[in-house]
Amino acid sequence: MNGIRCLQLFPLLWLQRYSANHSSSFSPTQSLLTCEAINKPSIQSKSVSSLGSPSISSGNLNMENIPEVDIDGRGKFKYIQIKVKDDSGNEKLIIRGHRDAGYHADILERVQSHYPNLRCDCPGGGRILHEPDKKKILVYGYSMGFGRGDHEVTVAILKKHYPDYNIEWNNEGY
Known part of the structure; x- marks a missing residue:
């Protein structure tokens, strides 16, 4: 299965879960800011519909x-910024946020599984509070595994996709 090996200090529970679900393991004392793809072909047939993004073949x-942008339509959830890069050197910063993600790394792993031919790096993340009835989005907090995302950049990207929303950010909370 495709995945991401994130050499970061995650809570022990996450490390145990990661080790149980992946054939390779790593030590939490290794260099802590590198993510690398683990390419194994079995995941390529997995449906993209769980992300709500269009299906894209190689x-x-x-x-x-x-x-x-691909975030849930309402609620409070984890989000991450992902720098997606192809073999030609083209890159794009995308925003992903989902309520069903137990960990920020789950979001990165999900995206990498849908785009196995691209390099996906996470510069940081946090949380989003999306209130569509009020046309309001708040970007805040940080990711324990990836660190704080540049919320100002996230807000600028979200404003392009939600132009009639009041979108704010702060660095408070987890």
Whole structure:
């Protein structure tokens, strides 16, 4: 199965879960800021519909086909910034946030499984409070595994996709 090996200090529970689900392991004392793809072919048939993003095959994959924003329609949830890069050096910063993600790394792993031919790096994350009835989004907090995302950049990207929303950010909370 495709995945991401994140050499970061995650809570012990996450390390135990990661080790149990992946054939390779790592020591939490290794260099702590590198993520690398673990490419194994079995996941390539997995459906993209669980992310709400369009299905993209290897044949028509380019940066323009990758949605810049994919967040849940309401609620409070974890989010991450992901820098997606292809073999030609083209790159794009995308935002992903989902309520069903137990850990920020789950979001990164999910995205990498849908785009196995691209390099995905996470510069940071946090949380989003999305209130569609009030047309309001708050970006805040940090990821214990990846660190604090640049919320100002996240807000700028979200404003392009939610132009009639009041979108704010702060560095408070977890």
